[in-house]
Amino acid sequence: MYVLEATAVACANIAFIKYWGKRDAELNLPANSSLSMNLDRLTTLTTVEFSPNYDDDLVILDGREETGAARQRIVTHLDRVRAMAGLRARAKVVSENSFPVGAGLASSASGFAALSLAASRAAGLELSQQELSILARFGSGSACRSVPGGFTEWTAGTCSEDSFATQIAPPEHWELRDVIAIVSRAHKRVGSTEGHALAPTSHLHQARVASVAERLAQAKAALLEKDLATLGPLIEEDAFSMHAVMMTSRPPIHYWLPSSIRLIHEVQNWRAEGLEVYFTFDAGPNVHLICQAGDQAEVERRLKGIEGVLEVIVSGPGPGARVIAP
Ligand code: PMV
16 A cells, blocks of 8 residues: 655755766766765755646645746656656645745755655655665756765766765764855756756866866865865865866856855955865855854854845755655
């Protein structure tokens, strides 16, 4: 007998070593391994209900019915779960993000991690963490890293079965903070799916991919030792390396705004003054400032005085994807 309804919650994550470019777009296999921290304040709560009474899949995100490509991406993911469970029933998906809609923050990681768990559980599947991470990966690459809790590593692997994320340290390992400075709420012009496909057109892509393994090993060791003075510069180097690939793709992608660049310089000044804070970016202009809990208030205070910062959202290390009900 199927449990036909389940609700799950999952965190977004911020990558310290980024994933950019796919070696297999169909299987969503990444060009390189990546390392990230789950973000406890950026969550998606998703309820999936399969019912023979539904004629079609219905997707409601933050109170609005999804249509077109956004809906189709979720329907395709539901189809994966239906195929695994041998289920034909259509579903109703209701999903709520904890963070402001349109804040310019990626919701695909938390969204597909929560959807994978809620849909698989509703379909009666009891997936292992590894199987769930693989399923989430098909929805959105970075979503596989939101399945385990705390600090996670997505090993690029050799095939679909060994490309998933595992925990390298639990959330309580280190009181790190991601202080996100929102400088734009606009929807990005080039989404990550399109961006990943452009990566190989950059002459820097192969060089970046070849350099990741060493940087990731160093970053992982620094993370395990709670050594921000070593980890921070590696995080920044990797973000610049990814954006260099973006900026040299054909056509090029420029995600930074003047305020993003202003913040790069500010953070460098703050560091020279003794404040231990580093920055990173995803595929967008918003700046993620990484610091330890003891410096969070000072980083927030300084951000408040900067022109172009619309909003500040602070997250600590978050848990893995989990079922809330039933
Ligand atoms: O999971 P996707 O396809 O949205 O790609 C995420 C890409 C970056 O956020 C830019 C980097 C990363 O590793 O999270």
